[in-house]
Each structure stands twice: as C-alpha cells, then as structure tokens.
Amino acid sequence: MSNLTKKRVLNNGQEMPIVGLGTWKSFESDAYHSTKAAIDIGYRHIDTAFVYENEQEVGKAILEKIAEGVIKREDIFVTTKLGGIHHDPEIVERAFRLSLTNLGLDYIDLYLMHLPIGQKFHNDSNVHGTLELTDVDYLDTWREMEKLVDLGLARSIGLSNFNAAQTERVLQNCRIKPVVNQVECHPAFQQQQLRAHAKKHDLVICAYCPLARPQPARHWPPFLYDEHAQQLAKKYGRTAAQISLRYLIQIGVVPLPKSSNPKRIAENFNVFDFELDAEDVASMEKYHTGVRTVPFSGMAGHKYYPFNDEY
Ligand SMILES: NC(=O)C1=CN([C@@H]2O[C@H](COP(=O)(O)OP(=O)(O)OC[C@H]3O[C@@H](n4cnc5c(N)ncnc54)[C@H](OP(=O)(O)O)[C@@H]3O)[C@@H](O)[C@H]2O)C=CC1
Numbered sequence: 001m002s003n004l005t006k007k008r009v010l011n012n013g014q015e016m017p018i019v020g021l022g023t024w025k026s027f028e029s030d031a032y033h034s035t036k037a038a039i040d041i042g043y044r045h046i047d048t049a050f051v052y053e054n055e056q057e058v059g060k061a062i063l064e065k066i067a068e069g070v071i072k073r074e075d076i077f078v079t080t081k082l083g084g085i086h087h088d089p090e091i092v093e094r095a096f097r098l099s100l101t102n103l104g105l106d107y108i109d110l111y112l113m114h115l116p117i118g119q120k121f122h123n124d125s126n127v128h129g130t131l132e133l134t135d136v137d138y139l140d141t142w143r144e145m146e147k148l149v150d151l152g153l154a155r156s157i158g159l160s161n162f163n164a165a166q167t168e169r170v171l172q173n174c175r176i177k178p179v180v181n182q183v184e185c186h187p188a189f190q191q192q193q194l195r196a197h198a199k200k201h202d203l204v205i206c207a208y209c210p211l212a213r214p215q216p217a218r219h220w221p222p223f224l225y226d227e228h229a230q231q232l233a234k235k236y237g238r239t240a241a242q243i244s245l246r247y248l249i250q251i252g253v254v255p256l257p258k259s260s261n262p263k264r265i266a267e268n269f270n271v272f273d274f275e276l277d278a279e280d281v282a283s284m285e286k287y288h289t290g291v292r293t294v295p296f297s298g299m300a301g302h303k304y305y306p307f308n309d310e311y
C-alpha cells in the first residue's frame with residue numbers, strides 16, 4: 001500500500017477509508033453538523049456507537065448528503081457498536097436493528113463489539129448501563145453478530161478493546177472473522193505489540209483517541225505541544241495534530257479523530273498530501289508512555305477485563 005492511499009482493504013475485501021470521523025461527545029446538533037461538514041470536506045468514514053446517543057443525528061446527516069447527491073450510500077463507511085447492555089445473545093439482533101433504525105440505514109458497513117465485557121440489561125434507554133457486569137461469553141455474543149452478516153445487515157463485524165489473547169480466542173472459534181480491532185492508539189500509547197499481532201492475523205487496527213483527547217490549557221499531550229512536536233510541525237508546514245495523524249497512518253492504523261469544529265474537522269483530514277520521512281517516524285516513538293487515556297477502570301476486576309495483559 002502506498003502511504004498516500006486513502007483506503008485499507010480489509011480481510012473480507014471491503015475497503016475502509018483510512019481516516020474516519022470520531023463522534024463520541026458529539027451530541028445532537030453537533031453530531032449532525034459535524035457529520036455533514038465532514039462529508040463535505042471529503043470524509044467517507046464515520047464512527048459512532050449505540051452508547052454515543054447520536055446515531056440518529058449522524059444518520060440524518062448522512063441521509064441528507066445522499067439526498068443532496070453529494071454521496072451515494074456505497075461511498076460512505078459507517079461503523080457503529082453493540083453496547084455492553086446488549087451482549088446477551090438473545091438481545092444482539094434486536095440491538096443491532098435499533099442502531100439501524102436510529103441511523104435510518106438499511107445496512108451497516110461495520111458493526112463492532114464495543115468491549116468484551118457485558119453489562120446487565122435494564123432497558124434500552126439506560127444506554128450506558130451500570131457497573132453490574134455480566135459473565136456473558138463474548139464468543140456467544142460474537143456468534144449472534146455473525147448472523148447479522150448472514151442476513152446482509154452488517155457488511156462486516158469487528159472487535160473493540162480486545163487484547164491479543166481474546167482476539168485469538170475469537171479467531172479460533174469464529175465462523176466469520178473480525179476485520180478490525182478498534183483500540184486506543186496514539187503517539188503516547190502506540191500499541192506496538194498489538195499492532196504486530198493484528199498484522200499477523202490480517203486485522204486492521206483502528207485508532208481511537210488518536211489525539212489523546214488534547215487539553216490545550218495543560219499543553220497535554222506532549223506530542224502535540226512540546227518543542228519537538230512544534231519543530232516537526234514547522235518542518236512539514238502542518239499542525240502537530242496533523243503530524244500525529246499522519247504518523248498513525250504511516251504505522252498502518254486507521255485514525256478516528258473526533259471534532260465538532262469545522263476548522264479542526266478539515267485540519268484532521270488534510271493529511272494525505274505529505275509524508276513523514278523515516279527518521280521523523282522513528283522520532284515519534286519517544287512519546288510512548290504506556291499510559292492509557294481510556295482504561296475502563298470501573299471494569300478492572302472482571303474476568304474479561306482486557307487490559308491486565310501486556311497487550
Ligand atoms: N471503541 C471505543 O471504546 C472508543 C472509541 N472512540 C472513538 O474514537 C473517536 C476519537 O476518540 P476521542 O475520545 O474522541 O478522542 P480524540 O483523540 O479524537 O480527541 C477529541 C478531542 O480533540 C479535540 N480535537 C480534535 N481535533 C483537534 C485538533 N486538530 N487539534 C486540537 N484538538 C483537536 C476535539 O475537540 P473539538 O471537537 O472541539 O475539535 C476533542 O475534544 C471517538 O470520538 C469515538 O468515535 C473513542 C474512545 C473509546
């Protein structure tokens with residue numbers, strides 16, 4: 001693959017645009033406007049989830065852009081995710097159809113299991129669930145997700161927040177192989193071993209929190225604000241955020257930067273017409289800290305908690 005190619009071919013032949021718009025914390029009109037702005041700018045990949053409570057707005061924006069003739073349905077890659085409260089095999093198809101209805105679409109490009117851990121179901125409105133975790137085996141959940149592919153309702157299915165051992169367990173017991181694992185990945189948490197493992201099994205790593213949720217007032221994270229980051233930005237005539245996203249693309253992952261700001265939505269997509277040289281790619285390794293931004297600490301005692309293993 002050329003580093004400047006805009007798509008990754010998944011293990012089922014499907015093509016995934018290599019930069020997607022993240023939408024966590026894009027609520028209501030923000031989600032609607034940012035999805036529309038992103039499509040106008042050229043994004044063809046949107047990442048949402050049942051728990052983000054914005055599937056309706058994301059879907060509305062997509063449908064409007066289709067109606068305006070800006071895109072066709074097949075031009076846009078839509079990912080959503082099965083919530084923790086819906087892991088019970090008897091609920092999976094109904095939960096999927098809820099997302100499909102929210103989005104107003106007749107199929108989803110990629111349906112992810114958001115986490116390997118299930119939460120007790122109370123009702124669909126309690127989207128975030130509670131910390132009453134269940135012992136539902138993620139393999140049983142996976143088998144129900146496979147049926148969504150059989151039905152033609154999900155073009156592909158994948159994992160999120162799975163460690164290597166959990167991924168292997170799915171691979172050894174599945175009928176339909178996951179195409180991706182969506183995990184935290186950015187210069188301060190580089191996922192070197194998990195990336196190598198995914199590559200070996202022909203899975204794509206999608207990078208959530210690709211900018212590590214910047215806090216400009218604290219000049220955090222360093223890879224966006226320190227002197228080296230500023231020097232790289234100057235050298236390439238880009239922002240440090242663009243350098244970081246470009247870095248992720250060059251190490252083979254698919255970044256999903258979230259923004260509700262049209263200027264930053266455009267900035268995060270303007271990463272296809274330059275390339276970091278090998279020395280600068282290597283220089284980014286110094287930012288790795290091994291500290292997660294999203295540790296899901298409340299679930300740490302669970303038998304399927306993914307982050308006790310080294311990777
Ligand atoms: N599978 C999972 O468990 C998870 C999935 N995700 C997915 O990944 C996406 C991205 O992760 P997220 O947690 O949102 O974190 P990001 O690293 O994408 O950071 C988002 C934050 O960065 C700001 N920002 C965006 N672009 C820039 C820029 N160019 N310069 C400076 N600041 C910028 C945004 O503010 P503003 O909007 O004002 O621009 C927002 O506050 C999520 O939105 C979601 O879709 C995220 C976490 C977990």
Ligand SMILES: O=C1CO[C@H](CO)[C@@H](O)[C@@H]1O
Pocket residue numbers: 024049051114294
């Ligand atoms: O996808 C997600 C975005 O990040 C949140 C945590 O900060 C998660 O709870 C959620 O699953």
